[in-house]
Structure formats: C-alpha cells, structure tokens
Amino acid sequence: MRRSRWYVTAACWLTLVSAATADGPAPATKSPEGVFLVKPYLQIGRSKAVDTLQLLWHADDVDASWSVEHRTKGQGGEAWRKADVDGGRRVAVTGVDPHRVYRAALAGLEPGVAFEYRVRRGETAVFAAEGMARKTAAQPYRFVALGDVGAGTPEQKPLGYQAYLARPDLVVIPGDMVYEHGTIAEYREKFWPAYNADQASPTGGVPLLRSSLFVAAPGNHDTDARDLDKFPDGLAYYLFWDQPLNGPLAKEGTAFVPALTATAANRRPFASAAGDAYPRMTNFSFDYGNAHWTVVDSNPYVDWTDDALKTWVERDLASAKDATWRFVAFHHPGFNSAREHLEQQQMRALAPILEAGKVDVVFSGHVHNYQRSFPMRFKPDKDGKGTLLVGKDSRTPRGRVINGPWTLDKSFDGRTNTTPDGVIYVVTGAGGQKLYNPEQQAQRDTWQGFTDKFFSTVHSLTVADVDGSTLTVRQVTADGKELDRFVITKPDSPVRSAAGGGR
Numbered sequence: 001m002r003r004s005r006w007y008v009t010a011a012c013w014l015t016l017v018s019a020a021t022a023d024g025p026a027p028a029t030k031s032p033e034g035v036f037l038v039k040p041y042l043q044i045g046r047s048k049a050v051d052t053l054q055l056l057w058h059a060d061d062v063d064a065s066w067s068v069e070h071r072t073k074g075q076g077g078e079a080w081r082k083a084d085v086d087g088g089r090r091v092a093v094t095g096v097d098p099h100r101v102y103r104a105a106l107a108g109l110e111p112g113v114a115f116e117y118r119v120r121r122g123e124t125a126v127f128a129a130e131g132m133a134r135k136t137a138a139q140p141y142r143f144v145a146l147g148d149v150g151a152g153t154p155e156q157k158p159l160g161y162q163a164y165l166a167r168p169d170l171v172v173i174p175g176d177m178v179y180e181h182g183t184i185a186e187y188r189e190k191f192w193p194a195y196n197a198d199q200a201s202p203t204g205g206v207p208l209l210r211s212s213l214f215v216a217a218p219g220n221h222d223t224d225a226r227d228l229d230k231f232p233d234g235l236a237y238y239l240f241w242d243q244p245l246n247g248p249l250a251k252e253g254t255a256f257v258p259a260l261t262a263t264a265a266n267r268r269p270f271a272s273a274a275g276d277a278y279p280r281m282t283n284f285s286f287d288y289g290n291a292h293w294t295v296v297d298s299n300p301y302v303d304w305t306d307d308a309l310k311t312w313v314e315r316d317l318a319s320a321k322d323a324t325w326r327f328v329a330f331h332h333p334g335f336n337s338a339r340e341h342l343e344q345q346q347m348r349a350l351a352p353i354l355e356a357g358k359v360d361v362v363f364s365g366h367v368h369n370y371q372r373s374f375p376m377r378f379k380p381d382k383d384g385k386g387t388l389l390v391g392k393d394s395r396t397p398r399g400r401v402i403n404g405p406w407t408l409d410k411s412f413d414g415r416t417n418t419t420p421d422g423v424i425y426v427v428t429g430a431g432g433q434k435l436y437n438p439e440q441q442a443q444r445d446t447w448q449g450f451t452d453k454f455f456s457t458v459h460s461l462t463v464a465d466v467d468g469s470t471l472t473v474r475q476v477t478a479d480g481k482e483l484d485r486f487v488i489t490k491p492d493s494p495v496r497s498a499a500g501g502g503r
Contacts, residue, residue, distance in 0.1 A: 034060075035059065035121060035126045035127075036057055036058065036059055036126075036127070037058040037059055037060065037099050037188075038056075038057060038058035038188075038192050038196065038240075039057060039127060039192075039196055039198075039210065040055050040056065040057040040117075040119055040127055040129065040210055041055070041056055041057070041196055041209035041210050041214070042054070042055060042056075042131055042209065042210065042211065042212065042213050042214070043055075043056055043213070043214065043241065043242035043243065044134075044213055044215055044242070044243055044244065044286055045105070045242050045243070045244075046242070046243070046244050046245055046246075047105070047107075048286075048287070049107070050111045050133075050134050050136055051107060051108055051109045051110070051111055051133065051134075052105060052106065052107045052108075052109065053105075053106045053109065053131070053133070053134065053213065054103055054104070054105060054106070054242045055068060055083070055103070055104045055105075055106055055117065055119075056101060056102065056103050056104075056240070056242055057101075057102050057119065057127075058099055058100065058101050058102070058240075059088070059099065059100055059102065060097075060099055060100070061090060061092070061097070061098035061099050061100055064121055064122070065121065065122050066085050066088075066102055066104075066119065066120070066121055067082065067083075067085060067119070067120045068082070068083040068085055068104040068106070068117060068118070068119050068120075069081060069082055069083065069117065069118055069120075070083060070106050070109070070115050070116060070117040070118075071115065071116055072110050072113055072114075072115055072116075073113070073114035073115055073116050073130055074114075080118075081107075081108055083104040083105055083106050083107065083117075084104065084105045084107075085102060085103070085104040086102060086103045086104075087102075088100030088101060088102045089101045089102075089103075089239075089272075089273060089275065090272065090273065091184070091239055091269075091273040092269050092272075092273070093184070093228075093232045093233050093266070093269045093270060093273065094232035094233070094265075094266060094269075095185075095232055095233050096184050096185065096233045101239060101240065101273075103242060104119075106131075109133035109134075110133055111133050111134055111135065111136045111139075112132075112133060112134070112135045112136055112139040112141075113132075113133055114130055114131070114132050114133075115130065115131055115132075115133055116128065116129075116130050117129060117130070117131065129207070129210045129211055130211055131210070131211045131212070131213075132169055132211070132212070132213075134169075134213070134288060134289075135169055135288065135289040136289065137289055137290040137322075137324070138290075139289060140289075140465065140466060140467035140468070141169040141170065141288070141289045141465075141466055142166065142167070142168045142169055142170075142463065142464065142465050142466075143168055143169060143170040143171065143172055143288075143463075143464050143466070144163045144166055144168040144170070144171045144172070144461055144462065144463055144464075145171075145172040145173075145174060145329070145363045145426075145428050145461070145462040145464065146159065146163065146171075146173065146365075146428055146430075146431035146432075146460075146461035146462065147173060147174040147175050147176060147219070147331065147363075147364065147365020147366065147428055147429040147431050148175070148176040148219070148365045148366065148368055148429045148430070148431050148432060148433040149173060149176065149177060149191075149194075149431040149432045149433075150176070150177050150178035150179060150186065150187070150190040150191040150194070150432070151179045151190065151432045151433040151434070152179070152189060152190040153432050153433060153434065155432050155459045155478065156190075156194055156431070156432030157194050157201075157202065157203055157204065157205055157206075158202045158203065158478040158479075159431060159432055159459050159460070159461055159478045160194050160195055160205065160206050160208065160432075161200065161201065161202040161206055161478070162461060162476060162477070162478050162479075162480060163206070163208060163461055164200055164206035164207075164208050165480075166463050166476075167212075168212050168463070169212065169213065169288075169289075170212070170213050170214075170215065170288055171208065171212050171213065171214045171215070172214075172215050172216075172217075172293075172329055172363060173214065173215070173216040173217070173365075173431075174217050174219070174329045174330060174331055174363050174364050174365040174366075174428065174429075175216070175217050175218060175219025175220070175221075175222060175298075175330070175331025175332075175364075175365045175366060176219035176220065176221045176222060176331065176365055176366070176429075176433070177191055177216055177219070177221075177222055177237065178190050178191050178221065178222070178236075179221050179433065180221055180225075181221065181225040181231050181234055182221055182222040182223060182224075182225055182231075182234050182235060182236055182237055183231055183233045183234050183236055184233040184236045184239070185233060186236075187236050187240060192209075193205050194206070195208050195209045195214075196208070196209040196210055202478075213288075215243065215286070215293070215295070215329075216237070216241055216243070217295045217296070217297070217298075217329045217330050217331055218237055218282050218297050218299065218331065219299075219331035219365060219366065220299055220300075220331065220332075220366070222235075222237045223235060223237055223282065223297070223299060224299055224301070226258060226259075226260050226261060226301075227260075227261040227262070228260055228261065228262035228263075228266040228267060228270055229261060229262055229263055229266055230261075232266045232269075232270075235270065235274070235278070237281075238270075238273075238274040238277045238278040238279075238281060239273050239274055239277075241277075241281065242277075243277075243281050243284055243286075243295075244281075244284040244285065244286050245276060245277065245280050245281055245284065246284055246285060247280055247281075247282070247283030247284045247285070247296075247312065248280075248283060248308060248309060248312040249280065250279045250280050250282070250283075251279075252279065255302065255303035255306035255308070255309060256279070256282075256283075256297075256302060256306075256309065257279040257282070257297075257301065257302070258301045282296075282297035283295065283296045283297055283309075283312065285316050285320075287320075287323065289466055290323060290324040290325060290466065290468070291323055291324065291325035291326070291327055291466060292317075292319075292320030292323035292325070292326050292327070293327050293328070293329065294313060294316050294317060294326070294327075294328045294329075294359075295328075295329045295330065296313065296328070296329075296330045296350075297330070297331075298330035298331045298332040298346065298347050298364075298366075299331070299332070300332075300344065300346060300389075300396075300397040300398050300399050300400075301396075301397055302346075303397075304346055304347065304349045304350060304384070305349055305383070305384055305385050310349075310350065310353055313350060313353050313354075313357070314353050314356070314357065317353070317354070317356075317357025317358070317359065318357065320357075324468070324469055324490065325360050325466060325471060326357060326358055326359045326360055327359070327360060327361055327362075327363065328354060328359050328361075328362045328363070329362070329363045329364070330347060330362070330364055331364060331365050331366050332344050332346065332347055332364065332366045332399075333347065333362075333364035333365075333366060333367055333371070333425060333427045333429075334346070334347035334348035334349075334350070334351065334362075334364075334402075334425070335348070335373050335376070335378075335425045335448070335450050335451075336367050336371065336427060336448075337371060337440070337446070337447040337448040337450075337451040337454055338367045338369060338371070338436050338437045338440060338456065339436075339437050339440065339446070340367060340368075340436040340437055341366060341367050341399075341436075343389060343399050343401055344366075344389075344398070344399035344400075345386065345399065345400055345401055345402045346386075346399050346400040346402070347364075348378060348380050348384065348386075348400075348402040348404070349380055349384030349385075349386070349400070349402060350384075351377070351378040351379075351380060351384075351423070352378070352379065352380070352384075354423050355377050355378075355422065355423055359423050360420075360423070360424065360471070360488060361423070361424045361425075361426055361471075361473070361488075362423060362424070362425045362426065363426050363428055363462065364425070364426070364427050364428070364429070365427070365428060365429035365431070366427075366429055367427050367429045367436055368429045368430055368433050368434060368435050368436040368456075369427065369429060369430050369435055369436050369437065369438075369441075369454070369455060369456035370426075370427060370428055370429075370430050370453070370454070370455040370456070370460050370462075370475050370483065370484070371425075371426070371427040371451055371453060371454050371455075372424065372425070372426050372427075372451075372452050372453040372475075372484060372486070373423075373424055373425040373426075373450045373451055373452060374408040374409055374410055374412065374422070374424075374450055374451075374452045375408070375409035375412050375420030375421050375422035375423065375424050376406050376407065376408050376409070376422045376423060376424075376425070376450050377406065377407045377421075377422045377423070378404055378405075378406045378407075379404050379405055379406075380402045380403075380404040381402065381403045381404045382402075384402055385400075385402075386400040386401050386402035386403065387400060387401045387402075388400050389401065406449070406450055407422070408422070408449070408450060409421040409422050413486075414473075414485065414486025414487050414488070415486070415487065418486075418487045418488055418489040419488070419489060419490070420488060424486075424488075425450075426462065426473070428460070428461065428462045428475070430455075430456075430458070430459045430460045430461075431459065431461060432459065435456055435457065435458075435459065436456060437456050438456045438457045439456075440454065440456055441454055441455060441456045441457050453475075453483075453484050455475065455483045455484070458477050458481075458483070459477065459478055460475050460476060460477050460478075460483055461475070461476060462474070462475055462476075463475075463476050468492070469489060469490040469491065469492055470487065470488070470489050470490075471487065471488040471489075472485070472486075472487050473485070473486055473487075473488075
C-alpha cells in the first residue's frame with residue numbers, strides 16, 4: 001500500500017501541500033535563505049521508545065530561539081505538541097566556520113502513523129515537513145539499504161531518487177556516507193544536497209532525510225582518517241548522526257578503537273562537539289518493527305578476535321528473543337567474490353556468533369557492486385584469528401585473511417524454497433561510487449563458491465519489505481530495473497501483521 005507523504009518548507013505560513021503525483025509527493029517550497037546550514041532531518045536517537053524520534057538541524061553559531069511542534073497527519077483539529085529542543089551543540093573546528101547542531105525530541109508519536117512537524121525561529125515558521133513514526137512489530141514496513149553513497153558521482157543522485165520513489169520507512173547505509181575523509185566539508189558537498197534537497201529530482205537530490213529515518217554504520221571513509229591535525233573537520237560521523245549508545249564501552253587505544261592523532265588545539269573542539277557519541281557510537285543495536293538490528297564497526301583497526309567485542313554481539317543477539325527478524329549491518333563484507341578487497345576478511349570471525357544468534361541477513365558495503373551469498377555456515381580456522389595483514393608501515397592493520405570450511409544451502413532459491421538454512425550475506429555497495437570489477441559479472445568461474453548472485457556493471461540499491469514472517473528483498477537499479485529478488489519466510493511469528501502491505 002503506497003501512502004502519500006508531504007515534503008514542505010515555508011517562510012512564514014505553513015502551507016502543507018497534499019497533492020501527490022504518480023512519481024511521488026509534490027515538490028517542496030523553500031525556506032528563507034540563511035536560516036539553516038543543514039535543514040532538519042530525522043534520526044533514530046537513543047531512546048528505545050517506539051513513539052520517539054530525534055530531529056536535527058544545523059544553523060549559524062548565533063543565539064536564537066528555536067521551537068519545534070508536531071501532530072498526527074490529517075488531524076487538523078489536534079493541538080500541536082511541543083518538542084524539547086536543546087541549546088545546540090557548538091562545532092568550532094579548524095577550517096569550518098563555527099556552527100551549531102540542534103536536536104529536538106519528537107515524543108508521543110503514534111507508532112506507524114504519519115506526522116506533521118514544523119520548526120520556528122522566534123515567532124517565524126521556517127520549516128515544515130512530514131515524517132513517519134516508527135512501526136510496531138504488528139505493522140509491515142519497507143527499508144532501503146545502500147552503501148558507499150556520498151561520492152559526488154553522476155550515479156549518486158539518480159540512485160537516491162530511486163530510493164525516494166520506494167518511500168522507505170527506514171534507510172540503512174552500511175558505511176561510507178561521504179568520500180574521501182569523512183569531513184564536514186564533504187558532508188556539505190556530497191551528502192546533504194543529495195538526500196535532503198527541497199525538491200525531488202533524478203539529478204538534483206531528494207527530500208528523503210527529512211521524512212525517512214536514516215541509520216548508518218561507519219565505513220573506512222567515515223572513521224579511518226583519524227588524524228585531526230591533518231583533517232580537523234574529520235570524523236563528522238560523530239557530529240552529525242544521533243544513534244543509540246548501547247554498544248560496548250570503548251576507549252582509545254583498545255581493541256575497539258585506535259588513538260587519535262591530534263594536538264590539544266584540535267582534539268578539544270572535536271571532543272566538545274562529539275560529546276559522548278565518540279567513540280561509542282560505532283557499535284549499537286536497535287529494534288524496528290519486528291526486527292532487531294545489530295550495527296558494528298568492521299574497520300580493520302577493530303580487533304574482532306577480542307572476546308569482549310564478540311561477547312557483546314553474542315549477548316545483543318540473544319537479547320532479541322522476541323524479534324521475528326535479525327539483521328546485521330557493517331561495512332566490510334566477510335564474504336566477497338570481487339577481486340577488490342578480497343583479502344579483507346576480518347568479519348568472518350563473527351560468522352559462528354551470527355549463526356548461533358539466528359541472524360537472517362547481513363548487509364555490507366565497501367565493495368562497490370551487488371553480491372548475494374547462498375545461505376551459509378562457516379567455521380573459521382584458528383578461532384577466527386587468521387592471518388593479520390598490515391600496511392606499508394608494518395604496523396597499521398588493513399585486514400585479516402581467515403580461511404575455513406563453509407556449508408552452503410543451495411536448495412534455497414528464494415522463490416519455491418523460501419526457508420534458508422544459514423545466514424545470507426548481501427553486499428550492497430553500488431550506491432554511487434565507481435563500480436568494482438565489472439568484468440567479473442560474466443566470469444562466474446572467478447566467483448567464490450559461496451556466491452549466488454553477482455552484479456557489478458550497474459549501480460543499484462536494496463529494497464526490502466517486511467510483512468510479519470515474510471521478507472521480500474529486491475535489488476533495483478537507478479532506472480527501476482530489478483536485478484535480483486528473493487523471499488524468506490518463517491513459521492507464523494507471535495505478532496502477526498495487522499495491516500495490509502507496507503506501501
């Protein structure tokens with residue numbers, strides 16, 4: 001079931017446009033110039049409550065009176081509910097004009113129901129839009145997954161437009177939000193214009209962030225450049241995303257995260273702007289609908305042979321006993337057939353834990369193409385320690401080669417047999433950056449034995465529909481062509497869908 005959605009910004013009067021076209025909602029009007037550096041966008045935040053989302057926006061470093069209100073869509077007689085707005089976290093790093101990142105808690109939303117919200121500066125209404133509250137376990141929903149997006153290539157925005165047309169409830173980016181160094185400047189050039197534009201256009205960007213919930217796992221281009229003296233506006237991931245802080249406690253110099261290179265003059269403003277998001281907001285989990293998501297940092301600087309890290313993943317998955325679906329997102333695929341990054345197999349160390357935790361699908365990026373494994377089980381040699389690879393400095397980790405036997409369920413075809421035996425690994429890294437190994441698509445003998453599908457000649461994204469105990473996953477190109485489709489079904493879950501279709 002497709003639902004219409006309003007994307008609107010306004011200067012003084014909140015005129016919400018209800019007309020929709022066959023291609024999507026009506027285009028939005030513009031906010032007054034100079035009000036926002038980055039217009040409002042939705043985040044999952046840190047609350048477990050299904051009725052709460054976070055709204056973020058960026059503005060100049062000046063004192064201003066901001067307020068936010070929201071109400072259920074279509075309830076014109078309903079009173080607007082005021083949201084709690086913080087005073088703005090100041091970002092004042094070298095090379096970027098000081099600015100503030102504001103947050104408002106949209107609480108008391110009706111789960112699974114569209115809502116309107118508006119932002120005021122002083123007494124002037126400067127922005128309005130519509131979003132969708134988080135779905136409950138009884139409601140169908142749609143999510144989109146695409147990695148390696150913020151490259152500023154000609155292919156990026158058309159694919160974002162296709163994501164917009166899908167009208168997802170949730171968008172998951174398994175790493176590499178921006179290229180090349182995860183800086184504030186790169187977000188401003190390559191990310192916000194593509195996914196938080198005022199109007200929808202295949203070449204001009206889409207108003208998706210302001211109305212659909214985005215969640216991101218850190219990739220190497222997001223958090224690997226750890227020299228704040230060289231990139232003082234780097235590690236913007238910790239400044240601009242608001243995600244759960246329920247992962248393992250992390251300290252610099254441990255298996256979780258390496259130390260920063262930074263003088264006190266560069267460390268202090270970064271630490272002040274990042275707050276408690278650094279460095280913890282790289283491993284976390286959340287529930288959406290009837291699914292549990294585990295998001296982890298797969299960068300080579302993380303030692304995934306560490307017992308504390310593995311124990312956290314094991315316990316997190318075990319805590320999802322009421323979830324019908326268990327999904328995992330991280331950047332570096334453990335099971336990849338492309339020649340590019342073939343040696344970065346460090347995430348294979350988690351395979352036995354993911355299998356024991358009854359994970360259904362793992363979504364990764366990093367490799368700029370689309371791949372799908374057979375349902376599989378893997379037993380890593382040497383307890384997953386494998387062979388550590390280091391860089392030219394003979395010190396910096398760049399991956400692990402982890403060998404071991406795998407067992408494949410080749411009877412699963414996702415059409416007539418829809419009950420897989422094992423974990424399905426999806427690489428969805430064709431979100432905009434230059435494609436890897438296009439020559440391999442037609443060279444099946446170059447694929448690893450665990451690979452079932454391999455598309456490397458066209459950019460694409462993953463569109464998944466969850467309806468109770470049925471999951472339908474499609475891989476779609478920028479022009480809407482379907483490359484792959486598979487269905488997974490389970491015995492009826494305790495909570496059955498109460499609605500008829502996700503869109």
